[in-house]
Amino acid sequence: MRWINLHPGNGSRLALALLPFILLVVAYMIGSAERLADNPNDKLLPGFAALGEAISRMAFVADVRTGDYLLWSDTIASLQRLSAGLGIATAIALLLGLVIGILPFARALLSPFVAAIAMVPPLALLPILFIVMGLGEASKIALIVIGVAPIMIRDLALKALELPREMIVKAETLSASSWQIALRVVLPQILPRLITTLRLQLGPAWLFLIAAEAISSDSGLGYRIFLVRRYLSMDVIFPYVLWITLLAVATDILLDRLRIAVFPWSELEKGK
Amino acid sequence: MSALSIKNLWKEYGDQIVLENVSIEIESRAFVALVGPSGCGKSTFLRMLLGQEIQTKGEILLDGEPLPKEPGPDRGVVFQRYSVFPHLTVLGNVMFGKELQASRFAARLFGSARRVVEEEARAMIAAVGLMGSENKYPAQLSGGMQQRLALAQALIMRPKVLLLDEPFGALDPGIRAEIHVLMKKLWHEAPMTVVMVTHDMREAFTLGTRVVAFERPRDRPEEKLRYGATITRDIAIWPPRQAGVPSIFRPDRDGPVSSKGQ
Structure with a gap:
């Protein structure tokens, strides 16, 4: 049989999906064990015991200075910025995409402008945002939006x-x-795509969030990573x-489930 | 009444002349089948009747009035594909036009107004033989059922003119024969004029009261650009078919069909 016609069963599909993850963990374990054998105080690839200890310190022990549980307070701060952005x-x-897609006049007005704005590297705008909007939340959220x-x-x-076009013409005859x-014709049909495009933008959104937090913040997941970098706290x-x-992965999966639950027809149309 | 009168119609795209000097009178309640080779402009002609495209010269009159320059509810249409809305169920698709008409802002109906429309839509769904599929989405229907749905959706608006652009071209012969019976029944019952573009001669002669052929009278390569197609044949079917009147010759084939659903 040709390779293109061989399909994995359910069990082997799960095994195949897990394989790269397991390989990554094993490679880390080997590297970590080797470095720790050389130098028990090595900070670059800490062992699982050290990682577990750090996780419980960040997640389950209140910070002595602020009294917060840092992992959770960082998560909440970051997710607030991310969801706002x-x-x-x-x-x-949704608004501009719909208007540009439907109205030829709006398309003539806005389409070239949006195309040009999309090419501006958002991180190059970050200093401008900090200068204009200050170092607070607004500039971080604005970076995500612009990005x-x-x-x-x-x-x-x-x-x-x-x-x-037939569909639009048909609606006109109705x-x-x-x-x-x-x-009732265009909006419901682009809403599933809105969820998909949101999923695809989750990665860039996190990128911009962490970049903004790294430069100026006093909480957030990106802030913490760049803070402890100074002490090599891997x-x-x-x-x-x-x-x-x-x-990010959980959001991605949940958004796709949401699309299928709210727009069941979009899943039916997929095979076409 | 729904008579179409087309006078000296020309359609050009830049230098390319597609249709030249097309004139035809289509009497009320006729069923005109447009045939001709590919690329002869019969679909362009249909789109001009629809208002999707505007003629370069000439005029199209519906009951003596010039057609508006965009599609409207007086002219229904069924295309070969994309004639129904994938995000609405069968019931939603058929109710759609009525909802749009009655609720100009929300485009949705609620309560008793909705129930009235729903009842009408269910009757229409039954008339095209789709009972039991009311809550399915178009992707769950076969090609033939989708075209039945498209017919129901168009006809609930009671258009004066129904325009069909190769509506049954993608169906297999058995299904096509079934939907021909339905099409004939609908034409007998609804007070409308039908103009249908088809590639299938058999279909043209089975359904039409009149078969009109478009052709390019000058078709040498160097002439193609500057000479368009026009009407070269206009054949009235004999024995004549008349909407709503049983045929004395072949009542089983050409008369109004009484049985529901088929």
């Missing part, structure tokens, strides 16, 4: 433009006005990176 970006993207919104706008506008076509950095990854 993504929420604002999503709202802007992800233009791409989401373009993606949604493209999706709206991709809708077959007496739909422009408003009604936007509300035992804290590794769990934090893992935790951020877990949060």
Whole structure:
């Protein structure tokens, strides 16, 4: 049989999915054991005992100075910024994407502008944001919005433009006005794509969040990583990176489940 | 009444002349089948009747009035694909036009107004033979069922003119024969004029009251750009078919069908 026609069963699919993760952990264990054998005080690749100790210190012991449980207070601070940024970006993207996708005049006005803005490297704007909006929350949230919104706008506008012309014409023959076509034909059909494009922008959003927190903040997951970097505290950095990854992966999966639950038809259309 | 009158119609895209000097009178309640080779402009002609495209010269009158320059509820349409909305159920698709018409801002109906429309939609769904599929999405229907749905969705608006752009071209012959019976029944029952583009001669002669052929009279390569297609044949079917009147020759084939659902 050709290789392209061989499909893994359920058990081997799970095993295959886990294999790279297990390999990574094993490689880390070997590297860590070797370095610790050379130097028991090595800080670069701490063993699992040291990692576990650091996790319980960050997550379950109150900080002596502030009385906070640092992992949780950092997580809450970061997620607040992230959700505010993504929420604002999503709202802007939905509105502008819809308008650009439907109205030729809005497209002529906004499409080239959004295309140009999307090319501005957001991190290059970070100093400007800090100068104009101060070092507080607003500039961090603004960085996330500026970083992800233009791409989401373009993606949604493209999706709206991709809708077959026949469908729009059919709605017109059913007496739909422009408003009604936007509300009941185009909007519901780009909402599943909105969730997908949000999933794809989770990575960049975290990137911008951590960049902003690294430079100026007093809490947050990115802040903590860059703070403890000074003491080479890999035992804290590794769990934090893992935790951020877990949060992002969980959000990604939950958003996809949400799409299937709210828009069951979008899953049916997939095979077409 | 729903008579179409097309006078000296031209359609050009830049230098390319697609249709030249098309004139035809389509009487109320006719079923006109447009046939012709690929690329002869019959679909372009249909899109002009629909208002999706605007003619370069000439005029199209519906009951003596010039057509508006965009599609509207007086002209229903069924395309070969993408005629129904994938995000609405069968019931939602059929109710859609009525909801849009009655609720201009929210585009949704609630309570008793919704129940009235829903009842009408369910009757329409039954008339095209889709009972039991009300809560399915189009992706769960076969191609033939999707086209039945598209017909129901268009006809609930009671259009004066129904425009069909190769609606049954993608269906296999058995399903196509079934939907021809339905199409004939709907044409007999609803007070509308039908214009259908088709590649299938058999379909044209089975359904039409009149078969109109588009062709390029000059088709040498160097002439293609500057000479468009026009109507070259206009064949009235004999024995004549008349909407709503049983045929005295072949009542089983050409008369109004009484049985529900098929």
